[in-house]
Amino acid sequence: MTPGTSIPRQIDTSTAHPARVYDWLLGGKDNYPVDEAVGDRLPPQARDAARQNRAFMNRAVAWLAGQGIDQFLDIGTGIPTEPNLHQIVQHIVPTARVVYTDNDPIVLRHAEALLVGRPEGVTDYVEADVRDPAAIMGHARQILDFSRPVALSLIALMHFLGDDQNPHALVREMLAELPPGSHLVLSHAASDILPELAEQVTAEYAKGGIRLGFRTRAGVLRFFEGLDLVEPGLVTAPEWFKGTPAPAPEESGIYVGVARVR
Numbered sequence: 001m002t003p004g005t006s007i008p009r010q011i012d013t014s015t016a017h018p019a020r021v022y023d024w025l026l027g028g029k030d031n032y033p034v035d036e037a038v039g040d041r042l043p044p045q046a047r048d049a050a051r052q053n054r055a056f057m058n059r060a061v062a063w064l065a066g067q068g069i070d071q072f073l074d075i076g077t078g079i080p081t082e083p084n085l086h087q088i089v090q091h092i093v094p095t096a097r098v099v100y101t102d103n104d105p106i107v108l109r110h111a112e113a114l115l116v117g118r119p120e121g122v123t124d125y126v127e128a129d130v131r132d133p134a135a136i137m138g139h140a141r142q143i144l145d146f147s148r149p150v151a152l153s154l155i156a157l158m159h160f161l162g163d164d165q166n167p168h169a170l171v172r173e174m175l176a177e178l179p180p181g182s183h184l185v186l187s188h189a190a191s192d193i194l195p196e197l198a199e200q201v202t203a204e205y206a207k208g209g210i211r212l213g214f215r216t217r218a219g220v221l222r223f224f225e226g227l228d229l230v231e232p233g234l235v236t237a238p239e240w241f242k243g244t245p246a247p248a249p250e251e252s253g254i255y256v257g258v259a260r261v262r
Contacts, residue, residue, distance in 0.1 A: 011105045016208035018160050019104040023079040025050035030079045030106060038208035045197055049254050052237035053156045053187050054081065055247065056256045060185045061085055063242045064151050064258070065092035069183065071150045073140050075130050076157030077102040080110050085153065090118040097122040099140045103129040130157060131165060133174045149181035149261075156254075158223065159189040162213040168222050175227070175261060182261040183230075186223055187237060187254055192216040194253045220255045227259035 013032045020035040025047050031039075039046070061072065070093045074085050077100040086098040100107075100114050100123070108127050117123035126139040144150055152174060161167040175184060191198045191214035202212045221234055232240060236252040 011109075016205075016210055017104050017106075018210055019076075019078045019102060019107055021205075021208070021210070022050055022156065023081070026054065026081055028079055028081060030110070034208065038205060038210070041204040041207065043197060043200055045194075045251075045253070046201060048250070049189070049237075049252070050156075052250075052252050052254055056187055056237040056240055056254075057085065057153065057155045057185070058083065058088055059241055059244055059247075060256075060258050061151065061153065062088050062092060062244075064183055064185070065089040065096060066243065068093075069149055069151050070096040071144045071148060072096065072098045072153060073101070073136075073144065073150055074098065074153040074155075075101045075136060076154060077107060077114070077125075079104075079107055080113050084114060086114070086117045086121070086123045090121045094118045094120040097144055098124070099143050100125045101128050101130075101136050101139075103127060130154075130170060131161070133170055137174060137177050146177060147179060149183070150178050151183045151185060152178065153185045154223075155185070155187050156189070158186065159212055159214050160210070162211060167213070168225075171223050172225075178261050180261055184224065184227060184257075184259045184261070186220075186258075187256040188220045188223070189214045190217065190220070190236075190253045190255050193236070193255075194251070197253060217255060220257075224257055224259045227261060230258045230260060233257065 016034045016038045020031040024031045024039040089096045111125040115123045124143045128135045158167045198214045234257040237254040237256045238247045
């Protein structure tokens with residue numbers, strides 16, 4: 001690990017963790033019975049949402065790399081699931097630099113796999129929490145050049161923070177450090193597209209000790225205040241695509257968007 005990476009914490013196998021539940025939803029094996037118990041109680045649409053999230057991330061970062069963005073800060077990385085972000089962008093821009101961040105020690109165990117990228121590029125990992133943006137940005141500055149555009153990726157992360165944790169302010173604080181031409185890539189669970197389903201998912205996560213803060217379209221749009229949304233704007237995950245064949249139309253309770261820093 002590089003200087004500035006925190007000392008690994010012991011993995012808590014008695015409490016479910018969002019990264020491990022997400023891994024289970026994607027069909028992964030890096031989870032524990034407590035995580036599987038949460039996943040088992042969720043409706044089938046939760047698996048669809050995880051898949052839609054991942055597919056959106058793949059399309060969005062590929063498009064950004066194609067536009068010449070070669071620096072990426074991915075917060076809430078989760079357990080590695082191929083193709084990982086660095087594999088996508090370094091295939092397009094071999095010299096791309098990627099910094100991964102997550103607060104689950106099990107992700108740190110997989111950092112060796114995350115750090116294997118193209119030899120021309122750079123990949124790095126730091127264990128940190130999105131609620132401590134100063135620590136994240138301080139470490140990222142060691143790897144990324146903040147005088148040039150950076151893509152900040154927040155995939156299926158901010159709906160794990162309630163309004164009392166000031167999620168919009170946290171995002172604004174991080175974006176304030178990025179230069180013009182940078183981009184925000186964000187996906188967020190909706191409370192107003194499929195409200196009954198959203199309530200069911202929220203309740204089942206709560207039984208596992210995980211609090212969710214699904215938001216309306218207006219609440220998600222606030223994350224993009226002061227930015228220029230890239231077409232097609234704030235839409236559901238299957239509706240966002242650029243330069244690739246359109247995904248098959250399907251129901252989705254996930255809002256997504258990509259926006260440029262002025």
